[in-house]
Amino acid sequence: MALIKVNNLSKRYGNKTAVNNVNFDFERGKCIALIGPNGAGKTTILRTLSGLLKPTSGTIQFADEKENSDIRPHIGYLPQYPSFYGWMTGREFLIFSGELAYLSKDEAKKRADELLKKIGISEGASNERISRYSGGMKQRLGIAQAIIHRPKLLILDEPVSSLDPIGRREVMTLMEELKNEMTILFSTHILSDADEISDELLLLHNGEIVESGSMDELRAKYQTSKIELAFENDLEEYKEKIDQLNIVSDSMIERGLLHVTASDISQARKAILETASQEDWPLTTFTINRASLEDMFMKVVNK
């Protein structure tokens, strides 16, 4: 049974439709990336799932709960721009968050210490004011705050987008560890982050989910590769010869290179190299370029 099921979810702000009739669900234990450019509607979906925004229409159903019941106790949420009381220490902040989540003072202290260890904030640092923390430390503290009440689903809005490479790595490593303990849904506009950490992707464009699946499934469906060739002499002549091999879907000459696109790149490579060898073509360059994830995303949104 799905952990969460979203049915025909829409959200309008005045006459602006931010999320348009979106349907998706996902299983327990997965890490799901919600990907889309700025303004696609990612924050709106995440805030709606977290119970912070009311949908204009549609329903969100959590496993074992009735449709439209209050699912907030099951969910931990870290906003895109979390705010902290800079004068508090990290430990004080987590104890305070625990008490807000109805833990007793003693339970909150115990949970705070357990989480500080989990997120890799040392005892010394945990007693320092948050205003002195690095971006990565603040974000890890934000994640600890979001899971203080042991939610089943952790929702993170752009958790690494504003971090420097060190902070980014710290947070990615923490997410990788948390994946083993809970279901994670996070948004990003950086495809390589999604590729690195998620099991499934939801691609959002103009408030609609335009594609979903695992990275491998999406690669198999959209990713084409290109072969780039150069010859000692006339490219046109070899373009014609390669076109006649009937293995290419497209070929063009640009900046002194012949670019060949084929759906089955191994077959194309074999056919071209065999013919080149038999006919002794004066080949000077043979390179296979895989299309980037960004190219794949453009293909999905432009289809």
Ligand SMILES: Nc1ncnc2c1ncn2[C@@H]1O[C@H](COP(=O)(O)OP(=O)(O)OP(=O)(O)O)[C@@H](O)[C@H]1O
């Ligand atoms: N409170 C609001 N009032 C009016 N329009 C809004 C409001 N919040 C968001 N929008 C609009 O809804 C659309 C979706 O916004 P949302 O913040 O959900 O997108 P996003 O994918 O999270 O983008 P970003 O990465 O820039 O945060 C945008 O066009 C945005 O301008």
